[in-house]
Amino acid sequence: MLEKNSFFVAPLAGITDRPFRTIVRDFSPDVSLVTEMISCHSLVEQHKNCPRNFDNYGAEGNIGAQIFGADVSLMADAARILQDNGAKWVDINMGCPVPKVATRAGAGAYLMRDHKLAGDIMRAVVRAVEIPVSVKTRLGWDSEHMDWRELVDIAADAGVKFMALHGRTRAAGYTGDAVHPDVHELPIPIIANGDIKDVSDVQAMENLGYAGVMVGRAMLGAPWKLAEIMGQNAPQDIGRIVLRHLDLVLDYYGERSGVPLFRKHAAWYSAGVPGATAFRVAVNQITDAQELKDKISEFWGCVAEI
Ligand SMILES: Cc1cc2nc3c(=O)[nH]c(=O)nc-3n(C[C@H](O)[C@H](O)[C@H](O)COP(=O)(O)O)c2cc1C
Structure with a gap:
């Protein structure tokens, strides 16, 4: 059975903010959480209309703060700010499919198309901080370009400590069933993400070699869901x-x-x-x-x- 901190709540923009994370911790204090994605521009420029730019994570337990962006040095600066604000690790978003991020900003899932830029960002962020760095990505840009495995090698070379892999392509968005490849014998630990809802899914991911599981949409309206997957009863009140x-x-x-x-x-x-x-x-x-x-x-x- 996985360790408690190998159970992750996925980053969910507009949802996994500090209030939601506090509720999750009421049920499962030891799990790992990832913040909603934070723009490196917004963080570095300290945009006042985004309260998450000012979160202090010191008292929050095992929490990774996720950044997105396409500017290498701004990503490094943003990572430093998150470290100073008490994040336990920094996660780089390489999977977001929304056009504003992936096509217009050249960030998120777009980095699966530009491995050179992806590697530069990873190396710069790893160099910028002392805390661990992770990457969250998808199987690939579309069914013709399923090159997640190459990204794993780039990440390992760059000093990234682990990767969360959403078992869909950018083109699939959130449709169709997630597909989870076998990840035994990869150079860094991989966390399984996509459609994980119960203990039998967790067992299946362990059998495929995953070091942990990450749960997203099953938490909506059920912040106790991860605790339930880990064996607790659902609350009544x-x-x-x-x-x-x-x-x-x-x-x-x-x-x-x-x-x-x-x-x-x-x-x-x-x-x-x-x-x-x-x-x-x-x-x-x-x-x-x-x-x-x-x-x-x-x-x-x-x-x-x-
Ligand atoms: C509303 C919503 C917001 C999301 N926001 C983010 C985000 O900020 N960063 C990120 O890496 N993934 C984000 N995702 C993707 C999820 O983290 C996760 O990869 C995806 O939902 C698949 O996992 P699931 O089947 O357990 O939901 C978001 C997904 C949804 C539905």
């Missing part, structure tokens, strides 16, 4: 968890941004519960934090702490 999550979001973002931002979480938490559609419609109209707390309490039949 969902309303209380939702209220705690909301309080953390309000503290972190403030009421004006926090209330609309929480709507998607409320929708995921309520999915499959009777009355969820009406609840979602009501929540989407609410702009006041206390009203949102009352609605959540009413829906799950618990009492909001004021």
